[in-house]
Amino acid sequence: MNLKILKFNNFFSFFLTFCFGFWFGCLVNNTSEIDTGPTIDAPVTLNKDNQHPNEHPSLLRNEKLAQVQKIDFEKHFISTIKNCLGHFCFSDKVVATNTSRVGILAPMSSGGAVFAQMMRNTGVSLDKSIEISWDTHVPAYGYGKNHGWSKIIRLVRRVIPHAYSLLVHNWALNKEENLNLFELQLQQLMRWHCRLNHVSAHTAMLTIFIDDIALRPEVELQKALTFIGYTPTRQEVLESVQHFQEDFSKDLAFPNSIDFEKTLDIPASIEAFASRAISREMKNTEDLSIWPCKTFKELDWESEGKLPIKAQELAADCTSKFVQCTVIHDLEGG
Numbered sequence: 001m002n003l004k005i006l007k008f009n010n011f012f013s014f015f016l017t018f019c020f021g022f023w024f025g026c027l028v029n030n031t032s033e034i035d036t037g038p039t040i041d042a043p044v045t046l047n048k049d050n051q052h053p054n055e056h057p058s059l060l061r062n063e064k065l066a067q068v069q070k071i072d073f074e075k076h077f078i079s080t081i082k083n084c085l086g087h088f089c090f091s092d093k094v095v096a097t098n099t100s101r102v103g104i105l106a107p108m109s110s111g112g113a114v115f116a117q118m119m120r121n122t123g124v125s126l127d128k129s130i131e132i133s134w135d136t137h138v139p140a141y142g143y144g145k146n147h148g149w150s151k152i153i154r155l156v157r158r159v160i161p162h163a164y165s166l167l168v169h170n171w172a173l174n175k176e177e178n179l180n181l182f183e184l185q186l187q188q189l190m191r192w193h194c195r196l197n198h199v200s201a202h203t204a205m206l207t208i209f210i211d212d213i214a215l216r217p218e219v220e221l222q223k224a225l226t227f228i229g230y231t232p233t234r235q236e237v238l239e240s241v242q243h244f245q246e247d248f249s250k251d252l253a254f255p256n257s258i259d260f261e262k263t264l265d266i267p268a269s270i271e272a273f274a275s276r277a278i279s280r281e282m283k284n285t286e287d288l289s290i291w292p293c294k295t296f297k298e299l300d301w302e303s304e305g306k307l308p309i310k311a312q313e314l315a316a317d318c319t320s321k322f323v324q325c326t327v328i329h330d331l332e333g334g
Helices: 002-031 072-079 112-120 159-167 176-199 210-215 217-227 234-253 268-284 297-302
Strands: 100-105 130-135 151-156 205-209
Touching: 072 159, 072 268, 100 112, 112 130, 112 151, 112 217, 112 234, 151 176, 151 210, 151 217, 159 176, 159 268, 176 268, 176 297, 205 210, 205 217, 210 217, 217 234
Parallel strands: 100 130, 100 151, 151 205
Antiparallel strands: none
């Protein structure tokens, strides 16, 4: 009798071990398929020519995409970006105008102004109940009625090429003192996204990655229009993308240069420096979740006014008739 019990126990232990091993193997395989952000990760290359006629028109050339691997510290930043797409998300019309005010929010050199034009170039412009505007200011702290937006579309560009494109024409970034400026530029962009992350806790927000617009512009444009309540035809989406293709590329890479064919190649030494800078800011802001977020004003002071985007261009716009600033952080200029 004891021998039978012993055999049964051995068989049962083997069976449990086998089941656990099978389950764990499936878990590991599935984890590798989790979406961690934008589809591609590559240097920005400006596009002035059309793609092959059998391909959709791409906003950026992508010859080098296959050779470029994702960078861990960029993925860490991307992993903090949030949406608000549930039924609980604030999306009320603005009482003063009885319209659904849609904010395309993005700092300079993110393609925000062009993407807003791309959306308005479709039939949505005929819908007088929807108003689409590009803005660089973060929404004011508070609930939805404080910031004056019904819905927000946030454009996210990878912070290293974004910071580099803002500084490369005016500063020799290989010099130590200018590397410090580069770190301040990275911090400024990350703090902007920290503010947007807080708003995503309550206001309807769709995040669109610039890399995804570069790879499949029609899909991302249709996604944006659907999010705000308009269903476009495929033809108007294609025509709008083709019309604004070159403008979008120019805005992304070299806003102050006529050399629009130049590739944005970032030196490896600067990428390595940026890795440490991003890591420090992520730690200091608890992965961009700290409240209140760190200020833009202190970066203006530390940079001695050398950053191309000033604090007042990013802080909440308390002078707007749609905005109600009630938190001291905003009242003091963010």
